Amino acid sequence: xxxxxxxxxxxxxxAFGPDRVAIIIACMLERxxxxxxxxxxxxxxTAKAEAEKFSMMPMLEALMKGxx
Numbered sequence: 001x002x003x004x005x006x007x008x009x010x011x012x013x014x015a016f017g018p019d020r021v022a023i024i025i026a027c028m029l030e031r032x033x034x035x036x037x038x039x040x041x042x043x044x045x046t047a048k049a050e051a052e053k054f055s056m057m058p059m060l061e062a063l064m065k066g067x068x
Contacts, residue, residue, distance in 0.1 A: 002028060002038035012042050015049040020056065027059050031066075 002025070004012075012021045024045060028035055035041050048054035 002032070004039045004042055008039050008043050008046070012046045012049075015046045023056065024059070027063050030063055 004025075009021075012024070015021075016024065024042070028038055028041065032038070045054060
């Protein structure tokens with residue numbers, strides 16, 4: 001549905017764990033109008049997680065601000 005390749009999905013599951021990557025995908029779905037390339041975006045987030053430079057909180061906070 002989002003156009004994320006199986007490779008990007010598998011790598012993200014390894015980097016985040018299945019629960020966290022599900023939350024990230026849900027956030028991406030909520031903001032799908034603002035995300036041009038879901039696969040590329042997920043790969044970029046995965047690279048940050050692998051480098052231990054990713055926090056999910058800013059993503060969740062931005063989503064909460066947008067829904068209020």
